[in-house]
Amino acid sequence: MPSLTAPPSLLPLYLKAAATGPLHRGGDSLPDSVYTLSDQRIDPAHLAAFQQVCGYRTSDVLPPTYLHILAFPLSVALMTEREFPFPMVGMVHVANSITLARAVRSAEQVSFTVRAADLRPHPAGRQFDLLAEATVDGEVVWTSRSTYLRRGKSTEKKDDAKRAELEPQQGAVSVLRVPGDIGRRYGGVSGDRNPIHLHNLTAKAFGFPSAIAHGMWLKARTLAALEGRLPDAYTAEVAFKLPVLLPATLSVSAAQQDDGWSLDVRGAKSGKPHLAGSVTVPAAPTSTPKDKAAATKKAPAKRAPRKKTA
Amino acid sequence: MNTRRAAIVGGNRIPFARSNGPYAHASNQDMLTATLDGLVARFGLQNERLGEVAAGAVLKHSRDFNLTRESVLGSRLSAETPAYDVQQACGTGLETTILVANKIELGQIESGVAAGVDTTSDAPIAVNEDLRAVLLEANRAKSVGARLKALAKIRPQQLVPSIPVNSEPRTGMSMGEHQAITTIEWGITREAQDELAAASHQHLAAAYDRGFLDDLITPYLGLSRDQNLRADSSVEKLGKLSPAFGKAFGDEATMTAGNSTPLTDGAAAVLLASDEWAAQHKLPVLAYFVDAETAAVDYVHGDRKEDGLLMAPVYAMPRLLQRNKLSFDDFDFIEIHEAFAGTVLATLNAWEDDDFCRRRLGLDGALGSVDRAKLNVNGSSLAAGHPFAATGGRIVASLAKMLHDNGGGRGLISICAAGGQGVVAILEA
Structure with missing residues (x-):
């Protein structure tokens, strides 16, 4: 299994993805590779840049989707494997669920594993999950499940019923103005430089009327708007609906529920859905304040020297 | 601890001007200095060392970090008068009054000025x-x-520079857009809003005509009356205006430029003192500052109807009244800042709503009704205009004078502010 101590470079992987696209000829199974990346130090300047682009406060606490971008190169490496059934170009990120077990801080060294699982039908083709896990000293602190769709023939019957009329957005609603260059900005900090996000011309080449926002940026921005309202441990699960064509003005609803928050992002004028999901807060605290203090103290002392090669 | 009363000696303001009008080239410091000098002239404070001057502005240039102190240095007050800046959005003017009054009550100072100023014309523009x-x-x-x-x-x-926008940072919506939601949620009609707006203009015009503002205002840059005032305003005329806020709500949109306050430039100041200081300086006492309360609502994630951006005074008021064992009937004058006519009417509706008052205010029933004959009797922000931080000083000075002219009584002030905040206070004479 590929075991890395430094993240793979994305550019060669993208070139590989583009060049080898036609070689991925389907198949009914996913590779069982497990990619691991050990003991990653957090670059404070990179963290601050990410926080700024996503609307987070500059802080030592890692936003939950920050860990996603650290694991992202492993996902790309996996999806560009020769045995992977689909070409990476053209895959659609349809959902993401992140569970944060506790606050992860920039002084900690985080290790990642990524694998693919659960190839299954989708009404518009086939879908599978990329499962990522982050650990600190062997303790699972974060897990993520990203669901991707490969459009094509489906064995699952399409729901013929017309799309149900959307209920009005719940609770207090905020307006979010998304600048036209957000795809380039987020691409810069995340490394996800998919051409559909970068420029209108490159997006048009892939059939979009203009550049579209990264789904994971929208998720990060929506969670950032809950600043001060979220505990250290929670699950944030979202489905990405219609792409956000840039620039955009969005209407963001985050409404409090018994067990957390419901999230609902739509076009401010069009009313079209872009993101729907929830934040679920565990009923009982997963750690006592005493444990937390101990964990924070322990982390810097355990810093191990960084290995140089894979 | 022994405390004493803080007296309101009087006030001074400059007429309020519409944005990019007569005060287009006046800075906050220019207007605040002129307002302080008017106060000095009115009460003979030349070279006087006051306990302090507390003032602030909502829209502020970074160079104005010491706006109030710089204004004091340029005024005719003694240069030995200390000063500091305060910012609580539209609550600034009333909050500075509370701060100065509290210090006087505690015996820390004998006299002080509470003030506020704002310009939407000479606004700060930042680099990209x-x-x-x-x-x-x-x-x-x-x-x-x-x-x-x-x-x-x-x-x-x-x-391309960064120009300040009139919107809440966390919701991306302007105050008017927020209030448009509140107005609809509380079922406030267009007619009720236009009636309130017309009454504001008519009352302020009448107050000017009978000379009520003569010792509250000092002319500035050719203006001697509030520029926004339309003495001939009427429900019919206001009814012809088309909606300015909440247009996304179609037919439900009721807020127009007529029943909303315009962007305005201006400044206002209030002189407070101990009884002893006022007597030594042979100055009158118009009224006393009694008590105040502030509140805040979660307009970002709270209830769309009950936690509206400008609803915080609704929550502050019962706490203030209970602490002072008073009800609306115990007051002779009630001043509710007219950010928008809809704000005043939604506030009144909330206090009359039995279910809301039980659930959200923890009361046994409705807080009560405000007698409209006591409400904003000399007009308020819809007619005068609303230079954010200056509004508190305008209201405190005119209410103190109303109580004095009345031969005594109690007055209530309610001011909503950006960030979902609200400040309420009691004066008596």
């Missing part, structure tokens, strides 16, 4: 955020090479 990042990086660079490398990141589009 990206350009700012590049310039700061260049500034941090330790070598010429590193500096040039940083400066090479400058791009033409970064020359």
Whole structure:
């Protein structure tokens, strides 16, 4: 299994993805590779840049989707494997669920594993999950499940019923103005430089009327708007609906529920859905304040020297 | 602890001007200095060392970090008068009054000025955020090479400056857009809003006509009356205006430029003192500051109807009244800042709503009704205009005078502020 101590470079992987696209000829199974990346130090300047682009406060606490971008190169490496059934170009990120077990801080060294699982039908083709896990000293602190769709023939019957009329957005609603260059900005900090996000011309080449926002940026921005309202441990699960064509003005609803928050992002004028999901807060605290203090103290002392090669 | 009463000696303001009107070239410091000098002239405070001057502005240039102290230094007050800046959005003017009154009550100072100023004409414009990042990086660079490398990141589009926007940072909506939701949620009609707006203009015009404002205002830059005032305002005329806020709600949109306050420039100041200080200086006492309360609502994630951006005074009021064992009937004058006619009417509705008052205010029933004959009897912000931080000083000075002219009584003030905050206070004479 590929075991890395430094993240793979994305550019060669993208070139590989583009060049080898036609070689991925389907198949009914996913590779069982497990990619691991050990003991990653957090670059404070990179963290601050990410926080700024996503609307987070500059802080030592890692936003939950920050860990996603650290694991992202492993996902790309996996999806560009020769045995992977689909070409990476053209895959659609349809959902993401992140569970944060506790606050992860920039002084900690985080290790990642990524694998693919659960190839299954989708009404518009086939879908599978990329499962990522982050650990600190062997303790699972974060897990993520990203669901991707490969459009094509489906064995699952399409729901013929017309799309149900959307209920009005719940609770207090905020307006979010998304600048036209957000795809380039987020691409810069995340490394996800998919051409559909970068420029209108490159997006048009892939059939979009203009550049579209990264789904994971929208998720990060929506969670950032809950600043001060979220505990250290929670699950944030979202489905990405219609792409956000840039620039955009969005209407963001985050409404409090018994067990957390419901999230609902739509076009401010069009009313079209872009993101729907929830934040679920565990009923009982997963750690006592005493444990937390101990964990924070322990982390810097355990810093191990960084290995140089894979 | 022994406390004493804080007396309101009087006030002074400049007429309020519409944005980009007669005060287009006046800075906050220009207007605040002129207002302080008017107060000095009215009460003979030349070269007087006061306990302090507390003032603030909502829209502020970074160079105005010491706006109030700089204004004091340029005024005819003694240069030995200390000063500090306060900012609580539209609550600033009333909050400074509370601060100065509290110090007088505690015996820490004998006299002080509470003031506020705002300009929407001479607004600060910042450099583009990206350009700012590049310039700061260049500034941090330790070598010429590193500096040039940083400066090479400058791009033409970064020359577009950042102009302050009138919207809440967390919701991206302007105050008017927020209030449009509140207005609809509380079922406030267009007619009721236009009636309130017309009454505001008619009352303020009548107050000018009978000379009520003569010793509250000092003319400035050719203006001797509030520029926004329309003495001939009527429900019919206001009814012809088309909606300005909440247009997304179609037919439900009721807020127009007529029943909303316009962007305004101006300043207002209030002189407070101990009884002893006022007597020594042979100055009158118009009224006393009694008590105040502030509240805040979660307009970002709270209930769309009950936690509206400008609803915080609804929550502050019962706490203030209970602590002072008073009800609306115990007051002779009630001043509710007219950010929008809809704000005043939604506030009144909330206090009359039995279910809401039980659930959200923890009361046994409705807080009560405000007698409209006591409400904003000399007009308020819809007619005068609303230079954010100046509104508190305008209301405190005129209410103190109303109580004095009335031969005594109690007055209540309610002011909503950005950030979902609200300040309420009691005066008596």
